[in-house]
Amino acid sequence: MNNTELLPTGSALGQSSQNLASLSLGIQRQTRREVERVQARAVVAKLTEDGRALLTHTALEHVGALTALEQHLITVAPLGEARYREIVDSYTLGAAAAIRRWG
Numbered sequence: 495m496n497n498t499e500l501l502p503t504g505s506a507l508g509q510s511s512q513n514l515a516s517l518s519l520g521i522q523r524q525t526r527r528e529v530e531r532v533q534a535r536a537v538v539a540k541l542t543e544d545g546r547a548l549l550t551h552t553a554l555e556h557v558g559a560l561t562a563l564e565q566h567l568i569t570v571a572p573l574g575e576a577r578y579r580e581i582v583d584s585y586t587l588g589a590a591a592a593i594r595r596w597g
Contacts, residue, residue, distance in 0.1 A: 546596045553589035560585060 514522055564578040 549596055550593050553593060557586050557589065
């Protein structure tokens with residue numbers, strides 16, 4: 495992808511790369527640098543959201559599995575119910591805090 499592809503359509507700079515070429519070299523360099531900064535911010539934002547989604551998906555799977563195990567253990571060894579709940583709740587709170595901190 496060249497840097498002019500992200501320029502807004504309909505603007506003096508966005509109509510074609512020839513418009514960019516018709517500007518002074520200094521303005522061309524400045525425009526390319528700004529476009530590269532915008533592209534970099536977009537890439538970082540996307541990766542941040544992808545990371546948050548992956549972390550959330552994993553936490554949900556783990557909480558689901560731990561909750562199912564908790565429920566099973568309550569039926570098998572009911573005296574440990576308070577302990578099971580405490581452990582699963584602790585994991586869940588920690589996972590939620592990690593998701594909030596992400597990004």
